[in-house]
Amino acid sequence: MSVVVAKNIRKSFGALEVLKGVSLTVEGGEVVALIGRSGSGKSTFLRCLNGLESVDSGEIEVAGHGMSRKPAELRQLRRDVGIVFQSYNLFPHLTAGENIMLAPVQVKCMGKDAARAEAKRCLALVGLGDRFEAYPDMLSGGQQQRVAIARSLAMQPKVMLFDEVTSALDPELTGEVLAVIENLARDGMTMLLVTHEMGFARRVANRTIFMKDGVIHEEGPSAEFFSAPKTPELQAFLRSEVG
């Protein structure tokens, strides 16, 4: 069953057309990596999938919900779509545990005790079972990002979107966050990730997509995609990324 279906998405910011007809289908349990240079539209595309950006034309269906501008319908969609941002975006005035409990309690009307148990389970899943009471500013960047992942997981999403989640982290912290994502992939979570970690995309993603100038320039199963890139643009990009 397709979890994400995007058809011919177009999006402009003022005169700048960022997405020029992007179509993508992601099946349940699939891990798809989006790569490309800054400004190629990959983050914008990801943000369109949970309605953080509205599209100018095209169709989006995620986890069985059609994209809508109506707030109530949009919330239904967002309940099933987790997103993790580059800058973590934890709520600074809440502890790690409270950050995670907020949405289950407020959105799903879960009881406090059940939400607490769920938050503890999710924190343990990202290796932070002992940091329930810690405030975000007491945690390292990697730990904060793992709390952010746990916060999304607590809503039991049908698909997770990762928007350059390791770009603000040094290599050591990047490793601990990627390990968490890799575990999720192994557990069968459907994921779409915008990333600059080529090795990670190659190892974890079933499929990798190269975006350039607002369109999907090349895509394929990760193994072939990286070992035998077809277009000269992707070849050049991979060369530049590997350094």
Add this chain to the structure above:
Amino acid sequence: MDYTFQFGPLLNYLPQIVSGLWLTVGLSFVGIFGGIALGIFCAVMSTSSSPFPRFLVRLYVEVVRNTPLLVQIFVIFFGLPNIGVRLTPLTSVFIALVLNNGGYVAEIVRGGIEATHRSQVEAGESLGLTYFQTLRFVILPPALEKVFTPVVSQCVLLMLSTSLVSVIGVEDLTGAAMIASSETFRTMEIYLVVAVVYVALNFAFRAVLNLAGLMVFTRLRRRLLGRA
């Protein structure tokens, strides 16, 4: 300088001064908390996406912050009867104080809300929170925490400004002092005493507000006491 201080005659006015003190406390209390509530409401309205509430709040804030409190009191007490709205002096000053403080607090809190990063709102909305839930749980708590100190300063200023209500005959602390002074002519003594009482009140209000802040804001508590 051969002035002899005589505090003795003031003792006869102690009951009036004490009841004036309580009225000042009451006026300040209502002005402070009514103003904070009104101010937060207006600050939220001023970040609304539709222009009409934004315009209304802007108008209100500009009017309040660009006119003297005394004139505001006069408009409400002396002006409104002309258009058929008759209020007692006490009701007039309660309204004037809440409106006045609300305008200043609105502007301070608006700054706090605008300092809260857009990405926080996105994180809240992405979790499926409604606009009001995002406001209540994500935007306002850190915004209010950021502006807590300036709001306390503003509220203490308001407490001192309550003395203006004596001009329309409300017997607050200053009003009671005016009566005592005109009847005893011990002007220097009475206003010195009243000044000292205001200083004490100032410290008391600051302490109460700061204590309330410590109870409400966990991070403030953590910074000061080292625990949450």
